[in-house]
Amino acid sequence: MHQHKEITVRDLPNFINGEYVTTGDTFDILYPVTGEVTARAHRAGKTEVDAAVAAARAALSGPWGKMSTVDRSKMVKAIAAGVEKRFDDFLEAEVLDTGKPYSVASHVDIPRGGANFAAFADVLRENPTETFRLDTPDGLGALNYGVRRPRGVIGIISPWNLPLLLMTFKAGPALACGNTVVVKPSEVTPSTATLMGEVMNDVGVPPGVFNVVHGFGDTGELLTTHPDVDGITFTGETLTGSIILKAIAPTLKATSMEMGGKNPGIVFEDADLDLTIRELGRACFLNTGQVCLGTERVYVHESIFDEVRDRLKDYAENTLKYGYPDEEETNFGPVVSDEHRDKVLSYYKIAAEEGATIVTGGGAPKFEDERDGGSWVEPTIWTGLPHDSRTATEEIFGPCTTLIPFSDEDEVIKLANDTRYGLAATFFTTDASRVHRVAPQLEAGIVWVNSWFLRDLRTAFGGMKQSGIGREGGVHGLEFYTEVSNVCLKI
Numbered sequence: 437m438h439q440h441k442e443i444t445v446r447d448l449p450n451f452i453n454g455e456y457v458t459t460g461d462t463f464d465i466l467y468p469v470t471g472e473v474t475a476r477a478h479r480a481g482k483t484e485v486d487a488a489v490a491a492a493r494a495a496l497s498g499p500w501g502k503m504s505t506v507d508r509s510k511m512v513k514a515i516a517a518g519v520e521k522r523f524d525d526f527l528e529a530e531v532l533d534t535g536k537p538y539s540v541a542s543h544v545d546i547p548r549g550g551a552n553f554a555a556f557a558d559v560l561r562e563n564p565t566e567t568f569r570l571d572t573p574d575g576l577g578a579l580n581y582g583v584r585r586p587r588g589v590i591g592i593i594s595p596w597n598l599p600l601l602l603m604t605f606k607a608g609p610a611l612a613c614g615n616t617v618v619v620k621p622s623e624v625t626p627s628t629a630t631l632m633g634e635v636m637n638d639v640g641v642p643p644g645v646f647n648v649v650h651g652f653g654d655t656g657e658l659l660t661t662h663p664d665v666d667g668i669t670f671t672g673e674t675l676t677g678s679i680i681l682k683a684i685a686p687t688l689k690a691t692s693m694e695m696g697g698k699n700p701g702i703v704f705e706d707a708d709l710d711l712t713i714r715e716l717g718r719a720c721f722l723n724t725g726q727v728c729l730g731t732e733r734v735y736v737h738e739s740i741f742d743e744v745r746d747r748l749k750d751y752a753e754n755t756l757k758y759g760y761p762d763e764e765e766t767n768f769g770p771v772v773s774d775e776h777r778d779k780v781l782s783y784y785k786i787a788a789e790e791g792a793t794i795v796t797g798g799g800a801p802k803f804e805d806e807r808d809g810g811s812w813v814e815p816t817i818w819t820g821l822p823h824d825s826r827t828a829t830e831e832i833f834g835p836c837t838t839l840i841p842f843s844d845e846d847e848v849i850k851l852a853n854d855t856r857y858g859l860a861a862t863f864f865t866t867d868a869s870r871v872h873r874v875a876p877q878l879e880a881g882i883v884w885v886n887s888w889f890l891r892d893l894r895t896a897f898g899g900m901k902q903s904g905i906g907r908e909g910g911v912h913g914l915e916f917y918t919e920v921s922n923v924c925l926k927i
């Protein structure tokens with residue numbers, strides 16, 4: 437039986453130039469499980485953002501900027517180890533902010549907190565720049581070679597769904613390439629970014645290399661418009677991304693944008709259904725559907741439509757276990773906030789108005805305990821909706837999906853691609869020729885086959901169309917986190 441722990445309200449200051457900085461202008465952080473206040477974050481204004489950017493700039497010409505690539509790589513690896521050493525503190529902080537089950541945060545979010553530093557620590561040493569020998573009229577030739585340098589001060593703006601994972605997926609490569617960063621975490625989930633400051637100090641990262649400023653979009657805008665910030669890497673909604681690009685325009689900063697999606701799933705008639713239901717269940721409901729790579733529309737071959745519908749219903753009703761985050765069997769939590777719950781429930785209403793058949797869910801659960809103060813919705817599956825319905829085309833970002841039948845391969849590829857987004861896709865088949873025929877035709881930055889959310893950090897990560905600009909991950913992040921100069925030497 438769960439014993440609800442008394443919550444001690446934590447203070448979350450900004451982290452600037454190696455020190456924690458309060459402003460007294462605080463906003464509450466709520467526990468999505470029960471709605472209780474768990475922390476108060478100190479909103480950063482112009483003074484604090486200017487101080488953070490100045491500290492980041494100064495650090496570039498201090499010990500950090502003078503550090504050898506080998507020593508910087510060692511320090512980035514030490515940061516990874518520092519996160520792992522404080523695994524439980526990061527786990528508790530992330531769960532308090534998001535309400536997600538310990539079973540999700542301890543397998544998805546927190547392990548990536550360290551991995552995102554370790555994976556990029558040697559990215560500069562392991563990837564050469566190009567050289568070209570140029571023939572010249574005098575026959576002596578010229579030698580061209582590329583030289584990489586850090587881009588400079590990077591603004592990191594991150595979302596609330598995988599707070600530590602998504603912030604460190606940017607901070608890791610940024611620091612590995614010698615940049616300094618000012619992080620503006622989501623106002624909904626600021627705890628793990630705040631805690632990261634302690635790790636940076638413990639590891640001995642020079643002050644000013646890693647900074648955190650708290651606040652809402654207006655604080656983010658102080659970064660995106662700041663004349664002394666060299667690049668902005670953003671993860672969040674597509675609409676926010678377009679607002680940020682407008683704000684960046686006058687100072688022409690480099691940008692890396694990871695945005696929204698309405699990712700298709702496809703189940704072909706020859707799919708292995710045990711595997712499919714297991715992976716599709718994750719793609720639809722992991723992290724209470726709050727994963728940008730998730731699958732909110734699934735095209736199922738008409739010959740197996742009823743079986744897939746019934747088995748996914750069974751998954752939603754029997755594999756997903758609501759509960760308190762610290763209960764072992766809990767694998768399904770609340771959404772991150774009342775505001776987001778209301779958004780998801782508004783789409784549950786839209787689906788009903790669009791004539792959906794509710795296979796399961798469609799509302800919010802009642803617990804008759806303190807969880808009724810939290811931000812909970814039911815896992816939901818719909819059928820009977822047209823491909824061009826709002827439910828099947830607009831990003832909901834919740835634990836819901838609509839199943840749509842199809843009859844042939846060419847048709848379903850067209851349906852999958854018929855979206856303004858292009859982030860991810862996942863499809864299931866046992867026909868190897870079909871894999872290599874279909875995957876290249878899907879307009880998505882990331883395509884999973886017979887799997888979902890399997891991540892190799894060496895690969896390109898990002899979306900096309902309105903899901904993103906640029907790619908991060910592996911060598912691809914070098915394009916954003918470094919500047920390349922070509923040196924041409926006349927022999």
Ligand SMILES: NC(=O)c1ccc[n+]([C@@H]2O[C@H](COP(=O)([O-])OP(=O)(O)OC[C@H]3O[C@@H](n4cnc5c(N)ncnc54)[C@H](O)[C@@H]3O)[C@@H](O)[C@H]2O)c1
Nearest residue numbers: 594595596621622652653656657672673676694695696728
């Ligand atoms: N493509 C990806 O890799 C990826 C990953 C995770 C989430 N997402 C997307 O993020 C969204 C959910 O996250 P969210 O609700 O936090 O997104 P959001 O766009 O509301 O906010 C993201 C961040 O941007 C900041 N922000 C908001 N307005 C701003 C402005 N005008 N200037 C500067 N910063 C501003 C927010 O404070 C927050 O830190 C979903 O659309 C999801 O698809 C995409």
Ligand SMILES: O=C/C=C/C=C(\O)C(=O)O
Nearest residue numbers: 597605726727728729891
């Ligand atoms: O919600 C979106 C998840 C993004 C995941 C990553 O950026 C990653 O796995 O590196």
